[in-house]
Amino acid sequence: MARSSTHKRSWIGWVFFTDLWGGLRLTLRYMFSKTITHHYPDFEKWVPYPRHRGHHFIKTNDEGDVNCVACELCSKICPCDCITVIPFEDAKGNRRPEVFDIDLARCLYCGLCEDACPADAIKLGQEYEVSSTRSENLVVHLEDLIAAPRKSDNGGQVMAAKLVKDEAPKSVTTGTSDGFDWWERISRKE
Amino acid sequence: MEREFFLLFSTVATGSGFLVVLAKNPIHSALALVTCFVQIAALFILLGSPFLAVIQIFVYVGAIMVLFLFVIMMLDVRKEARSRFLTKGAPLGFLVILVLAAEMFFLLTRNAVFSTNIVDGVPTTPSIKELGLTLFSEYLLPFEVASVILLVALIGAVVLAKTEEDDTATKDELAGGVVK
Amino acid sequence: MIPVSWYLILAAILFVTGAAGVLLRRNVLIVLMSLELMLNSVNINLLAFGHHFQDLRGQIIAIFVIAITAAEVAVALGILVALLRNKHSLEVEDLAILKG
Amino acid sequence: MGMSYGMENFIAILPLLVKMAVVVFVLLLLPLPLTWIERKIAAHIQQRPGPMRVGWHGLLQPLADAIKLLTKEDHIPTDADRLLFRMAPVVALVPPFVVFVAIPFGEPVRLFGVDITLSMSNMNVGLLFILAVSGIGVFGVILAGWASNSKYAVLGSLRSIAQMISYEIPMGFSVIGVVMLANSMNLSDIVAAQSGVWNIVYQPIGFFVFFVAGLAEAQRIPFDLPEAEGDLGAGYHTEYSGIRFSLFALSEYLVVVILAILNVLLFFGGWQHSPFFLTPSLWFLLKIGFFIWVFMWFRFTFPRYRYDQLMTIGWKVLLPLSLLNILVSGIFMF
Numbered sequence: 001m002a003r004s005s006t007h008k009r010s011w012i013g014w015v016f017f018t019d020l021w022g023g024l025r026l027t028l029r030y031m032f033s034k035t036i037t038h039h040y041p042d043f044e045k046w047v048p049y050p051r052h053r054g055h056h057f058i059k060t061n062d063e064g065d066v067n068c069v070a071c072e073l074c075s076k077i078c079p080c081d082c083i084t085v086i087p088f089e090d091a092k093g094n095r096r097p098e099v100f101d102i103d104l105a106r107c108l109y110c111g112l113c114e115d116a117c118p119a120d121a122i123k124l125g126q127e128y129e130v131s132s133t134r135s136e137n138l139v140v141h142l143e144d145l146i147a148a149p150r151k152s153d154n155g156g157q158v159m160a161a162k163l164v165k166d167e168a169p170k171s172v173t174t175g176t177s178d179g180f181d182w183w184e185r186i187s188r189k190e
Numbered sequence: 191m192e193r194e195f196f197l198l199f200s201t202v203a204t205g206s207g208f209l210v211v212l213a214k215n216p217i218h219s220a221l222a223l224v225t226c227f228v229q230i231a232a233l234f235i236l237l238g239s240p241f242l243a244v245i246q247i248f249v250y251v252g253a254i255m256v257l258f259l260f261v262i263m264m265l266d267v268r269k270e271a272r273s274r275f276l277t278k279g280a281p282l283g284f285l286v287i288l289v290l291a292a293e294m295f296f297l298l299t300r301n302a303v304f305s306t307n308i309v310d311g312v313p314t315t316p317s318i319k320e321l322g323l324t325l326f327s328e329y330l331l332p333f334e335v336a337s338v339i340l341l342v343a344l345i346g347a348v349v350l351a352k353t354e355e356d357d358t359a360t361k362d363e364l365a366g367g368v369v370k
Numbered sequence: 371m372i373p374v375s376w377y378l379i380l381a382a383i384l385f386v387t388g389a390a391g392v393l394l395r396r397n398v399l400i401v402l403m404s405l406e407l408m409l410n411s412v413n414i415n416l417l418a419f420g421h422h423f424q425d426l427r428g429q430i431i432a433i434f435v436i437a438i439t440a441a442e443v444a445v446a447l448g449i450l451v452a453l454l455r456n457k458h459s460l461e462v463e464d465l466a467i468l469k470g
Numbered sequence: 471m472g473m474s475y476g477m478e479n480f481i482a483i484l485p486l487l488v489k490m491a492v493v494v495f496v497l498l499l500l501p502l503p504l505t506w507i508e509r510k511i512a513a514h515i516q517q518r519p520g521p522m523r524v525g526w527h528g529l530l531q532p533l534a535d536a537i538k539l540l541t542k543e544d545h546i547p548t549d550a551d552r553l554l555f556r557m558a559p560v561v562a563l564v565p566p567f568v569v570f571v572a573i574p575f576g577e578p579v580r581l582f583g584v585d586i587t588l589s590m591s592n593m594n595v596g597l598l599f600i601l602a603v604s605g606i607g608v609f610g611v612i613l614a615g616w617a618s619n620s621k622y623a624v625l626g627s628l629r630s631i632a633q634m635i636s637y638e639i640p641m642g643f644s645v646i647g648v649v650m651l652a653n654s655m656n657l658s659d660i661v662a663a664q665s666g667v668w669n670i671v672y673q674p675i676g677f678f679v680f681f682v683a684g685l686a687e688a689q690r691i692p693f694d695l696p697e698a699e700g701d702l703g704a705g706y707h708t709e710y711s712g713i714r715f716s717l718f719a720l721s722e723y724l725v726v727v728i729l730a731i732l733n734v735l736l737f738f739g740g741w742q743h744s745p746f747f748l749t750p751s752l753w754f755l756l757k758i759g760f761f762i763w764v765f766m767w768f769r770f771t772f773p774r775y776r777y778d779q780l781m782t783i784g785w786k787v788l789l790p791l792s793l794l795n796i797l798v799s800g801i802f803m804f
Contacts, residue, residue, distance in 0.1 A: 023772065030517055210403055211394070223406065242432055248601065249437075249439075254443050258403065318595065329434075336437045339438060347445055
């Protein structure tokens, strides 16, 4: 960013503050240029990269059952002890979770549960708008986890969006356009 | 109207004057002195000399008292506030004060000349122009002497506040000491 | 109109207050401040007489008083700071080293 | 200075009371739009939109901030000097208000058959009065720093005092050239003396010194050493919160406004030479607005000076320059 200019200035430039004027000219140009920030949450939303670790989700297999075998390894490895799993045996004789709760208020999104899972069930997805005014709402259950958004396939882009105001306000992407790469906005043409 | 203003200003001035002497903490007494000076500046306006009033605020309040507060804040006065209040020679001092007060009281009450206002008509306020002309013609020599004294005081204060080794504190003291 | 004696009485009260501070208090800073108070009471007198007798000289001498006070304070505070560097005390009685 | 001479009847002082009420009302509300403007300028210089969510383009944001500040906890540190701690914001606020007594806003106008001067007191020592009273402003800072009983606050206010005392002198000297040109310290006379050419033409050095010293007096960037957040927390108002903090913010904004007004009055012709579509007073206010914008532009452009650089600029650059300015103007006038 900072171009270090070490060339020596003459005393005339020093007397008439050429460098100060240069700074003022730069900020004046910025003052009347377009803004480059995201207009989140009203008009734009950032879709995170697939590597992003957000709200958890649980994968299901082709028959509609969850992959999870309720081995409780995720619960054991969790450093902040935020996962509660209670197993049961379903009609087909498979071991499945009866209760699978994650307390998002305690979770630090480290992704260890994802690593520990032997059944490719629990993953960390793209959702990052999980705020709430009540801490009870932050305990998510099995059905929430199944319904939660998967990893993004169009990550690293800014999409058109609008704010949906209900109990838990969220910015929802709209339109079908692909969005654009934000870094284009700040690339300098020199 | 004028009378009420005089009473207001003089009451506050007297009260804060007492506070200057009575306050334990030097900061408090400096602030009381500031109040007193502002009241006196207001009295100067009543006395028809707005220029002196502004100079009073400029020099006394804006420079001298700020300098005082600067020095007080540089020194540690928290322990001073706990030290003994009066000097050893306090009884003798009280006596002198009493004599002085009695003498002034006597002179002011017994002298009939000043108890009435002998100027007839409203006194005119001398303009700043007149003041300046008199200052620079009739009183030119005292004026120059005063400016030389100020210069000497400036140099003296810098020399006094300067330490042998160039430590960083010198700059602050210099900044404080050079003014006026 | 305010009789000039009122100003004189006010000045006298302030002067005596200042004198009490100079004579009775132990703290050098407060002694200096009381001195300022005395000088100011004198200024009130000068201006009151100048106003009373319609004479400019009252104001002019008051200007000189203010100028000289400024010089005095600068030197006094300079001395104070220098003294405190050598003797860590603000009390009048501790500073009487010339008395032997 | 007819402060108390012959004001027996109420009708005579009615215009004065109205003027006082208007000025106080306007000054108390002025920081609201100013904070919005400052935040918007800051945002756009950094290429972001700034406050957008409360009202149209965040116009009601200052109101929301004011409500927040008013309802916040008012905290006083344990070992603070409680009386002085409470007094300090008020003491800081008084001088900026008092300064407006002497500031004229235009030629006298005729309203309801009465001639009304657009100033509260047309005093003949107006300029000196303004400089003197704005010099008192430092007391609020001193009290705040001392009473908080906090190291950051004391250091901040010590810096403040040294800075204000140092820059008051070049500031006072720089206006002497203007006073010499107008032959008066009355601000209306000074403006009237610029009916031909603005003073900036005759006094470029004086303007430069006044402008820079003014920035330092108002403690604006690049001279905001007393509240340098990098090394001092928030300087003298580190320990303040809620309403008392907002009083300090108010007085800082008023000082900026006063500086802009003084720059326009002394060097940019006040209300003289208004273009045909503007009344003189509006033209005057427009120029004041321009200067306020310039101060904000500076704030988000320049980095802060170091403390020794600050003192060097004050004593070794501005003071000799202002003395030189007096000398040169004296020679030309002679």
